[in-house]
Amino acid sequence: MDTTLIIGIAGILASAGPIVFAAIGETIIERAGVINLSVNGAILLTAMAGFAVGVSTGSVLLGMLAGALIGALVALIVAFASITLKQSQVAVGFVLALLCRDLAYFLGNPYMGLSGPRLPHLPIPGLADIPVLGTIFFQHDLMTYMSFVLIVLAYVYIFRTRPGLMLQGIGERPAAAYVRGANVNLLRYVYTVIGGALIGLAGPMYSLSVKAGWKGTISGLDGIGWIALALTIFGGWNPLRAALGAYFFAFLQWLGLVLQPSLPNIPSQVLQVAPFPLMILTLLLVNIGNAEWVDRTLAGLPERTRHALARVLRAMRTSPPAALGMPFEKE
């Protein structure tokens, strides 16, 4: 295989890492029945805070930790406002998305353009030397490896363990989970905070590795959080599919960079947003099976075509946890 291509693939895996973290964090939160719209602001705020802590202490690990803590705190506000105070989750999340973004730009002002520490490269001895595969998978930094682990871990936890089953339960049928002895609201708090911490790691993964540094409004991170939210839906609240979406998104961004020289008439900003319309298109594909008119149209078609089309739609279609966004009250 061509070396530039191999390095390209390795780069895509690394640059998708933060999005994998954010999308899986949000997947866990929404699986528990809570919508957390603050992701975009949380990523910016934790990117800035992680970088600031990294610069002041010289420690990347403390920077990552600061990100996780702040991410957890932001999610805690969403949980408190929506679970305890029964306010609109969408409203609180949206306000936090804007507030955290402005906080990041305001507090990050003195750190703009400084040089800070970076996550060190950790080629895995032995495995890193395997031709092709070694370069693609085993010459990354710690957090990129963690993103691989997280995908598997989250998938196994949600679909293959008892607590994971309960997590699905509190998002699908909280009343049934409650009867089974689950403290629904407490669990929702816990999963929201855990998911928030994962989202909070995405920020420093950018500012301490993938897009090292803090450059304020031109850091190029504004919008990533919204993509992570879209990937949660696109992934059908399944960590595996969400991660695939993240890699696809990173691939499109890489493609934009590669194609840039051959398309000199198109400003780079345009190619950078090319993934967004594609994202809408994929959202359309996974959602269209839920629309009423599709059912009606299908019913009018000859049987064989109908079956074939219905199967295709069902394969693409995803539907949210049944109690997503709904507060739970016992009684």
Place this chain on the structure above:
Amino acid sequence: MVKTSSRWTNLAFQLLAIILALGFTSLVMVLAKADPLEAYRNIVMGSVGSLNKFSDVLVAWVPLLLATSGLLVTYTAGLWNIGVEGQITLGAIFTTWALRVLQDSALSPALIILIGFISGALGGMLWASVVAFLKIYGGVNEIFGGLGMNFVATALTIWLIFGPWKRPGIGSMSGTEPFKEALWLPTFPGLRISPWSVVVGIVGIVVIYLLLQGTYFGLKLKAVGRNRRAAFLLGIPTTQYMWMAFLLCGLFAGLAGAVQVLGVYHRLIPSISSGYGFLGMLVAMLINYQPTWAAPVALFFAALNIGSIQLPIVMKLDSTLSGVLQGALVLSVLLMDGVRQRLMQRR
């Protein structure tokens, strides 16, 4: 008696929310090693310190009020029209387009400006209808459809500025070539604010107020927003009402974009929406989606925006401080409202 006492507690909690927000913002400033009182003083002086400054506040107020007015319609219908930013941008693009086509024609400038407004409204409606279509026929949540269309609108703006509409010579981030002065909305002498845009803003919010509070349409729209299924069973054509809500909001957002081009920048610039769409969402949340207080609260938010412009020069602080204060204000009002309801329930 019960009514008045709950009214007073309401007020007390709202005051508490404001104190909380100011406290939080002050804390943030202390973190940034700045003097909060001096910053607040600079914001006040920078917004109402002179007639010039206040006229700049009005310049920001009009598009913000228009965006808020439109959003009140979609909120009433229970829709989260996050795509409002893109709808403002498309309004600006369509207005610029109309002016580019007509600027060398024999038409009178007043007519060209009028056509500019109408095309702006059409542009906003076009972008809103994409979101509505995705929502109604594609099952795509309006939040994601809207966000995606916002990014597309930004890309379109940048492509136009650097591509087909670039300045003679080379395109730049400063925008397209400014229009000749005859095509600018006429302003008060020596000030930047045009009486015409103020009129558009005020007429806009009055129309929305009457529409939502005084017509059957408004009443039915509320029913759709409260419970779409029940409204449908009661015989309200919910799909049509959702379409109307999106199109009306798009129309107002498009007008906001038109005002930005005709009355403020006189050209197309990359960030033509100035974030007024998202800010309008905050304003709408703060007034609990009721049109009565839209105008004064939008004026207050506009004043914060303009007042903080000089913070980077005077105090070396980032001007996003206004956003921090606005966000903190809305968040603490939401939180305090929740606390109040919880306490009331207990009693």
